Structures are given as structure tokens and as C-alpha cells.
Amino acid sequence: MRYRKILKQYFWLILFLLFSAGSAVFNFLPGQKILANFNFFLFELITFLPLMFLLVGLFDVWVPKESIERHIGAEAGWQGFFWVVLLAMMQAGPLYGAFPVAYILSRKGASVRNIFVYLGVFSCLKIPLLTFEVNFLGLQFTLLRTLFSLPLFYLIGLLMEWQLGENYKVSDGK
Amino acid sequence: MTILIILTLCCLLLSLLFDRQKTMTGLQIGWKMFLNMLPALLTILSIVSILLYLVPQESIVQLLGAKSGPVGVLIAGLVGAIALIPPFIAFPLAGILLSKGVGYSVVAVFVTTLIMVGFVTIPIEIRYFGKKAALLRNSLSFVAALIIGLLIGLVL
Structure with missing residues (x-):
């Protein structure tokens, strides 16, 4: 029963790997290029995601609910915005890595508004990304984008909270 | 990246030093969540690799360079929203x-939608946030990205 479930979950992936293996054997160039793309994503996934989840797990057992509620909860106000922006900026990795963090934050009592501010800042303003952006698009471009983004993220947070209600919770992704 | 590894290891070490039991519980929680996300994520990434092959970088450059003005900005937004291109390719x-x-506005809209709106990862986002929140967040981010791009275009 359990194996069947696993097989079902990974069905497409197995198909994909068979296709890749076939491409390698028969020298099918498009297949090899696709596999190269996949390896690229896979590398990002296996370097960032385990670290991310490790931190999330430790965060879960060590950080008490009260402290999250106090700092980025519904009553936190502007300081809450500041803390959540700071937290999100210090992270790295692709956006899907932020989802489990959002779940933990939500469970520990972060306000709906701040969770979506967190997602916005994580996607756009994390420091590793910004350094990269400065290199290729210039300091002026990066600073302007940051400056225009922050108020909009706050606005998105407000709108999301208004639409979803204050009692909205992020689920564990099952 | 190196900083993240060092930071994580430091946290892990500190945690082990203070409380082994708690650390193990934390690791288990993290590991379970990781396994939980893995199949959907691998599926999506394999599909994206195929898409990335079908739509090569040159055609994206061509597509974005073809039109300027409002149409160009809109195309840039749509391409950015659909594509899942990692930042280290996207910025170059x-x-x-x-x-x-x-134009700056086209490039800014492209970059911002690319990193804020994740069309292909929406299935994963829905599992965490629900359909309504995921769709709403992506739509609002799309609009925000358009505004950011246009503002940058006005200034630069």
C-alpha cells in the first residue's frame, strides 16, 4: 500500500528518468539538453532545500510561539513589518523554499499580513539576489526596485489579510 | 551559499550542544516536510526543464526586444510570470x-515578475496556501511587478 502511494507520487518522475536514460543511450540530443536543465534545477534543490528544512525544523523546536506572536503577530505593528523584512532579506534560495517557512511562521502566530510581506520580500529582496542584481543591472536599478517594492509588499500584505481574514492559516503542504 | 551552509551548521551544532532530544525532534520535523514537498517539486522541475528546452533563451530575448511601450511591458510581464528561470540566468x-x-521598464517588469510570480510552482503554492490565497498572491504580485517596472521606467 505504502509503496503504491510512493510509486504514484513519483510516477511522472520515473517516466522522465526513463526518457532521459533512453536519450543518453540513443544519443537523442533534445533529451540530453532537457536532462542538463533538470540537473541544474536539481542542484539548486539539493543544495538549498535540505538546509532550509533543517533550519525550519530547528526553528520549530527552539523558537517559542510567544516570541513570534510578539514580534510579527497581529499586534506588532510597524516593528513587525521591520522584523519580517529583515528575516526575509537574510535568506537565500528559490521561492518554493519560503513556503514551509511561511507555514511555521503562521503556526507560531505571525499575522497574515506579515506572512505575505515575508513571501514578497523573500522573492524579491533577499540579499544574495540583490548583490547579484547590482552586478548585472547596476546599483541604481537595484535601489529603485527595492524602494518601489517595499510599500507595494506592505499593500499586498494588507489586501491578502483583508481577503483571507485574520484567522487564515498556512497549511503544512500535505 | 557558503554563508548559508556555515550558518546552518552552526545552528545545528549549538542546538545539539544545548539539547539533543529537541534537536532530533526538529530534524525529524524538517525531514518530514522535505519528503512531503519532494515529489511534487521534482515533477514540476522536470516539466520546467522540458519547457526551458522548448523555449530557448534566444527566443526570449527576441520576444522581449521586439515591442516597446505598453505592449512590450505586458509581454515582458507575461513571459516573466510563466517562466521559471533561476536568478543567476535571469539577471545576465x-x-x-x-x-x-x-527599455528599463520592460527589463524591470520582466525581472520582477520572474522572481515574484511563480506560474509553474502554483500547484505547490496551493498545497500550502490554498487555491484562493495562491491565485490572489500571484495576481497581486503581477500587478505590483507591472507598477514597479513602470515606475523604474519613468525614473531611469
Whole structure:
């Protein structure tokens, strides 16, 4: 029963790997290029995601609910915005890595508004990304984008909270 | 990246030092969540690899450079929203666009939608946030990205 479930979950992936293996054997160039793309994503996934989840797990057992509620909860106000922006900026990795963090934050009592501010800042303003952006698009471009983004993220947070209600919770992704 | 590894290891070490039991519980929680996300994520990434092959970088450059003005901005937004291009490819690509004379607003909209809106990862986002929240967040981010791009275009 359990194996069947696993097989079902990974069905497409197995198909994909068979296709890749076939491409390698028969020298099918498009297949090899696709596999190269996949390896690229896979590398990002296996370097960032385990670290991310490790931190999330430790965060879960060590950080008490009260402290999250106090700092980025519904009553936190502007300081809450500041803390959540700071937290999100210090992270790295692709956006899907932020989802489990959002779940933990939500469970520990972060306000709906701040969770979506967190997602916005994580996607756009994390420091590793910004350094990269400065290199290729210039300091002026990066600073302007940051400056225009922050108020909009706050606005998105407000709108999301208004639409979803204050009692909205992020689920564990099952 | 190196900083993240060092930081994580430091946290782990400190945690082990203070409380082994608690650390193990934390690791288990993290590991379970990881396994939980893995199949959907691998599926999506394999599909994206195929898409990335079907739509090569040159055609993206061509597509974005073809039209300027409102139409160009809109195309840039749509391409950015659909594509899942990692930042270390996207920023050099955006740099190329700028050097080819493509407007700042087009490039800014492209970059911002690319990193804020995740069309292909929406299935995963729905599992965490629910359909309504995921769709709403992506739509609002799309609008925000358009605004950011247009503002940058006005200033630069």
C-alpha cells in the first residue's frame, strides 16, 4: 500500500528518468539538453532545500510561539513589518523554499499580513539576489526596485489579510 | 551559499550542544516536510526543464526586444510570470536586454515578475496556501511587478 502511494507520487518522475536514460543511450540530443536543465534545477534543490528544512525544523523546536506572536503577530505593528523584512532579506534560495517557512511562521502566530510581506520580500529582496542584481543591472536599478517594492509588499500584505481574514492559516503542504 | 551552509551548521551544532532530544525532534520535523514537498517539486522541475528546452533563451530575448511601450511591458510581464528561470540566468539575461537597448521598464517588469510570480510552482503554492490565497498572491504580485517596472521606467 505504502509503496503504491510512493510509486504514484513519483510516477511522472520515473517516466522522465526513463526518457532521459533512453536519450543518453540513443544519443537523442533534445533529451540530453532537457536532462542538463533538470540537473541544474536539481542542484539548486539539493543544495538549498535540505538546509532550509533543517533550519525550519530547528526553528520549530527552539523558537517559542510567544516570541513570534510578539514580534510579527497581529499586534506588532510597524516593528513587525521591520522584523519580517529583515528575516526575509537574510535568506537565500528559490521561492518554493519560503513556503514551509511561511507555514511555521503562521503556526507560531505571525499575522497574515506579515506572512505575505515575508513571501514578497523573500522573492524579491533577499540579499544574495540583490548583490547579484547590482552586478548585472547596476546599483541604481537595484535601489529603485527595492524602494518601489517595499510599500507595494506592505499593500499586498494588507489586501491578502483583508481577503483571507485574520484567522487564515498556512497549511503544512500535505 | 557558503554563508548559508556555515550558518546552518552552526545552528545545528549549538542546538545539539544545548539539547539533543529537541534537536532530533526538529530534524525529524524538517525531514518530514522535505519528503512531503519532494515529489511534487521534482515533477514540476522536470516539466520546467522540458519547457526551458522548448523555449530557448534566444527566443526570449527576441520576444522581449521586439515591442516597446505598453505592449512590450505586458509581454515582458507575461513571459516573466510563466517562466521559471533561476536568478543567476535571469539577471545576465536582463543585462543583455539592457545592452541591446530594450527599455528599463520592460527589463524591470520582466525581472520582477520572474522572481515574484511563480506560474509553474502554483500547484505547490496551493498545497500550502490554498487555491484562493495562491491565485490572489500571484495576481497581486503581477500587478505590483507591472507598477514597479513602470515606475523604474519613468525614473531611469
